[in-house]
Amino acid sequence: MIGVCDAKDMLNKYLFNKLFNKKSYVEIYDSYGKVLAEDIFSTVDIPFFNKSDKDGYAVVNLNSKKYTIIDEVFAGDMRDLKIKNNECVYVATGAKIPKGANYVIPVEYAKKYRNELRLMGNIEESNIINIGEDIKKNNKVLIKGTIINERNIGILASLGIKKVKVYKTPNVGIISTGNELQYINEVNSKTIFSIVKKSNCQPIFIGCAKDDISDLKRKINKALESCDIIITSGGVSAGKKDYLSRVVSDMGNIIFHKVRMKPGMPMLFGEINEKPIFCMPGNVVSCLTCSYVFLLPFLKRMAHIPFSKKVFGAQLSEDIHSEYGMTYYRPVKLKNGMAYPTFKGSNLITSIAYADGLIEIKEDEILKKKGDIVNVWVFD
Amino acid sequence: MIGVCDAKDMLNKYLFNKLFNKKSYVEIYDSYGKVLAEDIFSTVDIPFFNKSDKDGYAVVNLNSKKYTIIDEVFAGDMRDLKIKNNECVYVATGAKIPKGANYVIPVEYAKKYRNELRLMGNIEESNIINIGEDIKKNNKVLIKGTIINERNIGILASLGIKKVKVYKTPNVGIISTGNELQYINEVNSKTIFSIVKKSNCQPIFIGCAKDDISDLKRKINKALESCDIIITSGGVSAGKKDYLSRVVSDMGNIIFHKVRMKPGMPMLFGEINEKPIFCMPGNVVSCLTCSYVFLLPFLKRMAHIPFSKKVFGAQLSEDIHSEYGMTYYRPVKLKNGMAYPTFKGSNLITSIAYADGLIEIKEDEILKKKGDIVNVWVFD
Numbered sequence: 001m002i003g004v005c006d007a008k009d010m011l012n013k014y015l016f017n018k019l020f021n022k023k024s025y026v027e028i029y030d031s032y033g034k035v036l037a038e039d040i041f042s043t044v045d046i047p048f049f050n051k052s053d054k055d056g057y058a059v060v061n062l063n064s065k066k067y068t069i070i071d072e073v074f075a076g077d078m079r080d081l082k083i084k085n086n087e088c089v090y091v092a093t094g095a096k097i098p099k100g101a102n103y104v105i106p107v108e109y110a111k112k113y114r115n116e117l118r119l120m121g122n123i124e125e126s127n128i129i130n131i132g133e134d135i136k137k138n139n140k141v142l143i144k145g146t147i148i149n150e151r152n153i154g155i156l157a158s159l160g161i162k163k164v165k166v167y168k169t170p171n172v173g174i175i176s177t178g179n180e181l182q183y184i185n186e187v188n189s190k191t192i193f194s195i196v197k198k199s200n201c202q203p204i205f206i207g208c209a210k211d212d213i214s215d216l217k218r219k220i221n222k223a224l225e226s227c228d229i230i231i232t233s234g235g236v237s238a239g240k241k242d243y244l245s246r247v248v249s250d251m252g253n254i255i256f257h258k259v260r261m262k263p264g265m266p267m268l269f270g271e272i273n274e275k276p277i278f279c280m281p282g283n284v285v286s287c288l289t290c291s292y293v294f295l296l297p298f299l300k301r302m303a304h305i306p307f308s309k310k311v312f313g314a315q316l317s318e319d320i321h322s323e324y325g326m327t328y329y330r331p332v333k334l335k336n337g338m339a340y341p342t343f344k345g346s347n348l349i350t351s352i353a354y355a356d357g358l359i360e361i362k363e364d365e366i367l368k369k370k371g372d373i374v375n376v377w378v379f380d
Numbered sequence: 381m382i383g384v385c386d387a388k389d390m391l392n393k394y395l396f397n398k399l400f401n402k403k404s405y406v407e408i409y410d411s412y413g414k415v416l417a418e419d420i421f422s423t424v425d426i427p428f429f430n431k432s433d434k435d436g437y438a439v440v441n442l443n444s445k446k447y448t449i450i451d452e453v454f455a456g457d458m459r460d461l462k463i464k465n466n467e468c469v470y471v472a473t474g475a476k477i478p479k480g481a482n483y484v485i486p487v488e489y490a491k492k493y494r495n496e497l498r499l500m501g502n503i504e505e506s507n508i509i510n511i512g513e514d515i516k517k518n519n520k521v522l523i524k525g526t527i528i529n530e531r532n533i534g535i536l537a538s539l540g541i542k543k544v545k546v547y548k549t550p551n552v553g554i555i556s557t558g559n560e561l562q563y564i565n566e567v568n569s570k571t572i573f574s575i576v577k578k579s580n581c582q583p584i585f586i587g588c589a590k591d592d593i594s595d596l597k598r599k600i601n602k603a604l605e606s607c608d609i610i611i612t613s614g615g616v617s618a619g620k621k622d623y624l625s626r627v628v629s630d631m632g633n634i635i636f637h638k639v640r641m642k643p644g645m646p647m648l649f650g651e652i653n654e655k656p657i658f659c660m661p662g663n664v665v666s667c668l669t670c671s672y673v674f675l676l677p678f679l680k681r682m683a684h685i686p687f688s689k690k691v692f693g694a695q696l697s698e699d700i701h702s703e704y705g706m707t708y709y710r711p712v713k714l715k716n717g718m719a720y721p722t723f724k725g726s727n728l729i730t731s732i733a734y735a736d737g738l739i740e741i742k743e744d745e746i747l748k749k750k751g752d753i754v755n756v757w758v759f760d
Binding site: 028029032033046047048051053055072074075076077078092093094095129133134135148149150151152153154155156157158159160178179180181182183184185186187189190191193194195197198203205211237238239240241282283284288291344345347348349350352353354355379 | 540617619
């Protein structure tokens, strides 16, 4: 039996040594939320021509008394026009600036009469976007590990990138175990499925296995075919039909089994065929607690997504007792700055279904008192 | 031209009057993140039989000197056993409790010798989960509007619900416009696509339209076939080839056009065939700014998902000037509690691509000074 911190350390070390590093190309439209697996360098200047920032008139200088309008250019008109002193060309926003022009007089500063134009007032800016002003050729514009969002995707789009190399998110095989699943409704695969989606990975429900060594091995072998990581639930405690620890040591090796925490003590972590396997306790609240504490950060790290917690202080509404040497996790509901414990039992889904967050009571504590300010890890 | 607050009000009123209310059934495994479109009532007691909370021995009372072990029951064994005084049955966690039993003696409190058992120590709890202790039959267990997450999905699973009625997320048709898109790389459809994904709605890229009234109408008609809302970008300003306002008033009606904000002033909101249409400015930063300020909250509300902002205080690193009567939005990078403006121009994607949040400078202000603590709407 190990402590929660040691268990976390072992998971981190495991991932550090066996970083999940598969890559794939995705279409830019499918890249939102994915993580770049390569640095992106600009291959072109953006813009690649001088471009008007305003609807207005391109001129060589601002000194002329009047300008003759000789042409008009709209965005998308790629002709190479030239202008001389005392000439001007109407340019729409985004239009290509004629050669020789140094300023755009915005329409609101221009007085037009037939094909002649006068500048009214003072212009302080050129109103021209120069070649490379947005993005310079050969610059590193996005670094490996960047999560693609609605803003930086504009960089990829500007460069005309159609497909982008991203980290593949692991396929996560989910197996529920227990003979009772023939009679009662199976819960854990749905909660784990959701945790996997929350971590941006791909859940695959493999099926339910009986409390039977060969059925367990069959289901695990099936998961190994298509999955990068396996999550089971149930059959991992000390009962007579809890075969998971035997199955994992037969097929691979156990890295740790049993953690000094409640709920969640029976948890097992191991490896089979170089793939990690989490065996979660069968009790629904234990399974969810271990998912929050261990699985979610592990999956996010596999997906190269930073893991962070939202932690808020709240005032505890009643005493919570715990045991020395055990880390306790207790779900709470938050209301008006108060944290109300909701735990009724580790096999009762309503202990956590309506909760807003988790309280951790560390190994060296035995009591959080009513009125204490406690840190609540708020679910998001 | 209207103010930002009026524009938001008009959008809210529009949605209030024309709430998007399509519903569909999804498989429970696909329901994570969706919004319940019905109240859920429990149809059964959970558990539906008395169940052991521990590995141990079921007994009638705790007074006997010793108990005779007459059988064993594992989870999933649904036999109706009966026990008498001085008898006991081994029950695994989750196993059905024999009729007549009132307590489970956990294995660690039991001393076993052959088929006889003695209780060691004091037992304070029954260690039995009673019928309905988790969820009572006919209770309302989840209310309409609940977002399905990794915890409350356990309630649906416990009840054996396979499919659940949820609000459909709107299909969002995206059209980019502008003749220049033949020559320069098109950006706005990718940023809008991402905003739509961020809001949990379904983006559909309809295509690029030329600055041509009939092409614009053709693309909008195409979007109307499959989409619940249309987003265009470009062609909505005051230029000679900005046809969107004419197209919207031809095909439906304009609800507002032009907002007193920078960037983003040209924005238009209207309705065609009872479907909302947002016409975003073509400049990439203007398009993204209007997306954050107006589109994202609108889409989330269409999807029945609460919209909230994360706002943090930060110290401004330099003066930002604005105009009286105009709301200014300025992207900033955050570092060590400081906010560094990144705006270079509304058509330069690098003005916002690397930013962490937006600052709003309200209509009645003209300056935020270096050193001021400003509210930063942090992107997440």
